[in-house]
Amino acid sequence: MPDFDLICIGGGPGGQKAAIQAAQLGRRVALIDDGARPGGASVHLGTVPSKTLQEISRFLHRLKKESQQGLGVYAPRRFSLGQLLARSAVVIGIEEDLAEEQLLDLGVQLFQGRGSLEGPHSVRYTGRERQETWQSEFILLATGSQPRRPPEVPFQEGFIYDSNELLAIKRMPDRLCVVGAGIIGCEYASIFAGLGTEVHLFELGDRILAQADLTISGILMDAMRLSGVQIHLNDSVTGYDKKENSIELTSTRGERLEVDQVLISKGRLGNVEALGLESVGLKATDRGVIPVDSRYRTAVPSIFAVGDVIGPPGLSSSSMVQGMYAARAMFKGEEPRFTRQSMPVAIWTIPEVAMIGPTEEELKEKGIPYGRGMATFESNTRSLMTGETRGLIKLLFSLEDRRLLSVHICSDKATELLAFGQAVLALQGTIDFFIEQIFNYPTLSGVYRSAALDALRQHPLS
Numbered sequence: 245m246p247d248f249d250l251i252c253i254g255g256g257p258g259g260q261k262a263a264i265q266a267a268q269l270g271r272r273v274a275l276i277d278d279g280a281r282p283g284g285a286s287v288h289l290g291t292v293p294s295k296t297l298q299e300i301s302r303f304l305h306r307l308k309k310e311s312q313q314g315l316g317v318y319a320p321r322r323f324s325l326g327q328l329l330a331r332s333a334v335v336i337g338i339e340e341d342l343a344e345e346q347l348l349d350l351g352v353q354l355f356q357g358r359g360s361l362e363g364p365h366s367v368r369y370t371g372r373e374r375q376e377t378w379q380s381e382f383i384l385l386a387t388g389s390q391p392r393r394p395p396e397v398p399f400q401e402g403f404i405y406d407s408n409e410l411l412a413i414k415r416m417p418d419r420l421c422v423v424g425a426g427i428i429g430c431e432y433a434s435i436f437a438g439l440g441t442e443v444h445l446f447e448l449g450d451r452i453l454a455q456a457d458l459t460i461s462g463i464l465m466d467a468m469r470l471s472g473v474q475i476h477l478n479d480s481v482t483g484y485d486k487k488e489n490s491i492e493l494t495s496t497r498g499e500r501l502e503v504d505q506v507l508i509s510k511g512r513l514g515n516v517e518a519l520g521l522e523s524v525g526l527k528a529t530d531r532g533v534i535p536v537d538s539r540y541r542t543a544v545p546s547i548f549a550v551g552d553v554i555g556p557p558g559l560s561s562s563s564m565v566q567g568m569y570a571a572r573a574m575f576k577g578e579e580p581r582f583t584r585q586s587m588p589v590a591i592w593t594i595p596e597v598a599m600i601g602p603t604e605e606e607l608k609e610k611g612i613p614y615g616r617g618m619a620t621f622e623s624n625t626r627s628l629m630t631g632e633t634r635g636l637i638k639l640l641f642s643l644e645d646r647r648l649l650s651v652h653i654c655s656d657k658a659t660e661l662l663a664f665g666q667a668v669l670a671l672q673g674t675i676d677f678f679i680e681q682i683f684n685y686p687t688l689s690g691v692y693r694s695a696a697l698d699a700l701r702q703h704p705l706s
């Protein structure tokens with residue numbers, strides 16, 4: 245009999261949820277992670293710390309607004325880095341405890357160290373004090389990803405760093421340059437601007453957030469510019485000239501700029517190094533992505549992979565559900581009940597962006613006949629009350645049967661608001677649902693009704 249039914253290599257959201265699901269199905273599970281405590285990059289370097297910072301930045305942004313509007317509240321000009329990271333450490337500690345408790349309660353055996361493949365059913369465990377080889381019916385690779393570090397960038401502690409190193413910086417920058425306007429770059433540009441830092445955001449393309457609907461990324465860009473982020477499109481940084489306490493940057497267009505620190509945010513690579521893929525005949529792409537089928541099975545039937553190491557969307561939310569379905573596929577032969585298109589994406593900029601389903605550009609490209617309804621938050625009563633009126637919702641629906649196809653939002657709390665549209669979409673509801681039902685008033689979700697009414701004006705019911 246093998247030592248385990250499942251060995252998970254990697255203890256982030258993907259590995260954890262697979263381990264939990266397998267244990268709940270009565271299987272013997274081992275989880276190997278090289279971190280001091282489980283949680284992976286999600287808890288220690290990504291989702292949890294960055295979203296804690298975003299909450300503080302959003303709160304400060306709101307305070308500043310209230311004080312400008314004469315409410316007489318005190319808005320501190322700056323937070324110290326210590327104050328910011330202390331809040332983050334509390335949240336991280338609680339998340340680690342909860343994860344560990346749940347895994348141990350279910351009987352999952354936790355091992356701190358590195359795991360690597362030695363065969364289709366064989367894993368080499370390298371801990372601090374021992375090394376062992378275990379046999380398992382199934383193996384899950386959930387090793388996550390790390391920031392891509394372009395070789396031409398002279399990374400230097402405290403001055404030029406990637407998103408992993410950002411959380412260890414010793415001083416708050418007065419002037420920060422962010423290179424790359426993808427999700428992580430835009431989030432940190434927004435967050436630091438909200439905390440009072442002068443931010444420059446460079447993007448080689450002609451827009452920020454290339455994966456978002458064009459209208460929505462335009463709305464976000466305007467909002468970020470208004471909040472003080474200086475966005476440099478069709479431009480990047482090519483020269484890094486280190487001064488005593490700052491860096492002089494040269495851009496592709498020949499612009500010169502002095503900042504205190506630089507964050508490089510140019511994509512991520514899957515963690516496949518020293519994983520022993522070659523020992524079982526598996527090969528990752530040059531981005532470190534391990535190919536899998538619709539059930540997360542690799543080309544080796546007993547080996548599955550989930551999370552960042554299988555490529556986009558590369559989110560904690562998707563990694564968790566992939567982990568759960570991978571375990572169900574192993575032990576129950578179940579097929580996941582979602583597709584790439586039904587995965588929501590959220591971006592914690594200020595204001596936030598959230599989306600599910602195809603963008604307008606994708607529908608056009610595929611020649612799918614669609615209708616559109618849009619509404620701004622400027623006429624939403626709840627937004628008027630909070631003063632957070634910046635933003636827009638776009639609903640796209642099928643012209644054949646009026647079924648909702650996608651939802652795109654840029655607004656305060658967009659990441660929460662999306663869930664309403666997502667439910668209607670998952671239940672295959674039509675655009676008319678938002679008009680025919682009664683919803684609480686005044687609420688932010690009232691914008692769904694306004695957008696649906698806009699759609700109705702353009703495409704009346706026959």
Ligand SMILES: Cc1cc2nc3c(=O)[nH]c(=O)nc-3n(C[C@H](O)[C@H](O)[C@H](O)COP(=O)(O)OP(=O)(O)OC[C@H]3O[C@@H](n4cnc5c(N)ncnc54)[C@H](O)[C@@H]3O)c2cc1C
Pocket residue numbers: 253254255256257258259276277278279283284285286287289290291292294295357358359360386387388389407428515518519550551552553558559560561562563592
């Ligand atoms: C700044 C930032 C902000 C983000 N914000 C969000 C967000 O708001 N929402 C969201 O949904 N997602 C967000 N993400 C993405 C999210 O963090 C990742 O998608 C998620 O962590 C991936 O989960 P995972 O299980 O694949 O791997 P990870 O969380 O990366 O965990 C993998 C673990 O495996 C370990 N490991 C690697 N190789 C080995 C080995 N050989 N042996 C043992 N252990 C190994 C790693 O050290 C790590 O502990 C963010 C990411 C970043 C960087």
